[in-house]
Amino acid sequence: MPVSTAEAAPRRHLYAVDVMRVLTVALVVGVHTVSHADLKDTVAAGALTVVLHTSREVFFVLTTLVLMHGYGRRKVRWAGFWKRRYLCVVVPYVAWSVIYMVADGHWRDPLGSALATFGSDLLTGAAKYQMYFLLVSMQIYLCFPVIRWIIRATRGHHRLLLAGCAAFQLAFSLAVHVQWSPGGVITAWVHGPDAVLPSYLLYIAAGGVAAWHLEALIAWTRTHRLHVLGGTALTVAAAVGVYLLQRLALGETTLEASGVFQPVVVAESLAIAWTFLAAGLAWTDRGRPGLRLVRTLSDASFGVYLAHPLVLMLLTSLIAPAPLPVVLAMVPAVYLLGAVPALLLRGTPLSLIASGRRRRRRSPVGHARAAADAVAA
Numbered sequence: 033m034p035v036s037t038a039e040a041a042p043r044r045h046l047y048a049v050d051v052m053r054v055l056t057v058a059l060v061v062g063v064h065t066v067s068h069a070d071l072k073d074t075v076a077a078g079a080l081t082v083v084l085h086t087s088r089e090v091f092f093v094l095t096t097l098v099l100m101h102g103y104g105r106r107k108v109r110w111a112g113f114w115k116r117r118y119l120c121v122v123v124p125y126v127a128w129s130v131i132y133m134v135a136d137g138h139w140r141d142p143l144g145s146a147l148a149t150f151g152s153d154l155l156t157g158a159a160k161y162q163m164y165f166l167l168v169s170m171q172i173y174l175c176f177p178v179i180r181w182i183i184r185a186t187r188g189h190h191r192l193l194l195a196g197c198a199a200f201q202l203a204f205s206l207a208v209h210v211q212w213s214p215g216g217v218i219t220a221w222v223h224g225p226d227a228v229l230p231s232y233l234l235y236i237a238a239g240g241v242a243a244w245h246l247e248a249l250i251a252w253t254r255t256h257r258l259h260v261l262g263g264t265a266l267t268v269a270a271a272v273g274v275y276l277l278q279r280l281a282l283g284e285t286t287l288e289a290s291g292v293f294q295p296v297v298v299a300e301s302l303a304i305a306w307t308f309l310a311a312g313l314a315w316t317d318r319g320r321p322g323l324r325l326v327r328t329l330s331d332a333s334f335g336v337y338l339a340h341p342l343v344l345m346l347l348t349s350l351i352a353p354a355p356l357p358v359v360l361a362m363v364p365a366v367y368l369l370g371a372v373p374a375l376l377l378r379g380t381p382l383s384l385i386a387s388g389r390r391r392r393r394r395s396p397v398g399h400a401r402a403a404a405d406a407v408a409a
Contacts, residue, residue: 046101047320048250048312050330052094055308057333059087060162061340061367062360068344069359075279076356078286082275082300083268085292089301090308091165092232095172096179096239097246104180104243117173120388125166127385128338129159135342157227160341164227171229172236183240190241194234201234201298208293225293238302253310254317260310264303271300328375335374335387336367343369 063084066077103113129150133139138146157164172179186193204225213219225231242249253260274296278289291297315321343366351358374387383391 046098046312047316047323048309049094049098050326051312051315052090052305052308053333054326054329055311056087056090056094057336058363058367059084059090059304060337061370062363063087064162064340064344065363065366066359068348069354069362073286074356075276075286078279078290079272079275081286081290082271082297083304085290086297086301086304088165088292089232089235089297090305092168092172092235093239093242093302093305095169096236097243098239099172099176100180100183100240100243101246103176104183104240108177108180110177113176114173118170120384120390121166121169121173123384124334124338124386124388125163125170126154129153129163132159132163132341135345162337162341165337167227168229168232175229179236179240183237183244187244190244193237194241197234197237198298202295204231204233205293205295205298209288209291209295231293234298235301238305249309250313253306254313257310257314260303260306264307267296267300267303271296329371331378331389331392332371332374332387334389336370338370338386338388339373340366340370 063081066080066084069077133146133150133153138149141149153159153163157167182193183190204222207222208225208231212222221228221231229236274294275289278284279286282289315326320326347362347366351362354362374383377383377386378389378392381391383389
């Protein structure tokens with residue numbers, strides 16, 4: 033569908049995305065809580081991890097879906113787009129890189145060493161284990177005109193596009209899992225894929241295609257919820273089964289067997305993203321109970337993403353070691369405590385740092401541009 037010379041009418045807010053965002057951040061908090069507790073090397077923790085860390089891939093599907101929904105079919109002034117998007121990600125990225133340097137004790141380092149660490153963190157996203165996502169987000173924003181062009185140019189052939197991206201993603205995930213080392217730039221990429229946009233090619237394409245066919249996707253999902261849930265159950269069972277095979281029969285470590293980049297996680301991630309969409313639609317169809325709470329948590333989701341490692345550092349220092357039930361009980365506590373800075377500072381000039389959102393002077397805006405700009409996480 034061609035884009036008119038005038039901007040298209042604003043797109044309606046996707047309430048289901050609010051649920052998807054809340055659930056995805058819950059996975060993020062869950063995987064980091066489990067992986068940083070003393071039980072991280074146990075078989076059970078690895079089985080949980082191989083399910084929970086699909087949050088990474090789901091986030092990239094969600095990011096592109098919302099961007100394409102908001103900007104995919106209308107005229108875009110790219111200078112304004114980049115200004116808005118980078119303001120909401122670069123400011124918190126720099127600020128939280130400083131916060132984590134201080135929290136990790138680098139303020140004690142000599143000035144030259146501290147500045148070198150800070151510079152390296154900004155280039156690599158290494159200030160804390162979740163900061164790579166902000167670097168990839170910046171790459172998505174930079175490349176979004178090309179992503180949008182590809183989705184539009186391949187309309188009518190989106191199945192072939194997804195099939196090609198899936199073939200690449202499966203092959204790349206296998207290469208990372210076995211630590212393929214052909215040499216040169218390829219080896220560097222395979223051994224350090226986290227902060228590189230092409231490492232997530234399928235999920236970017238899936239989000240874009242989902243947005244392009246959103247009405248049909250929503251209708252099919254509403255009609256076939258049991259198929260979506262059944263398919264997700266099968267892929268989760270397959271992922272856990274492959275993990276157990278690698279861990280118990282092939283002698284891989286828990287970390288290796290539960291790695292993010294392996295072929296079975298590709299299908300699992302897409303299935304979980306689809307289930308989250310189905311959950312959001314079911315919530316919408318039931319009249320959106322607890323709407324204010326869901327919108328508030330969705331609004332604070334990026335803030336939770338930014339702050340939860342600090343909460344984990346505190347809690348694990350206080351209660352570690354802890355059995356698995358206690359660790360799982362920590363997850364909602366970490367989530368809610370991580371939301372505190374974003375919620376408290378939402379109406380202040382520090383809102384941009386705390387939650388990646390401009391200061392809110394009144395109630396959350398529900399029009400389409402706010403919905404498109406809401407995916408900072």
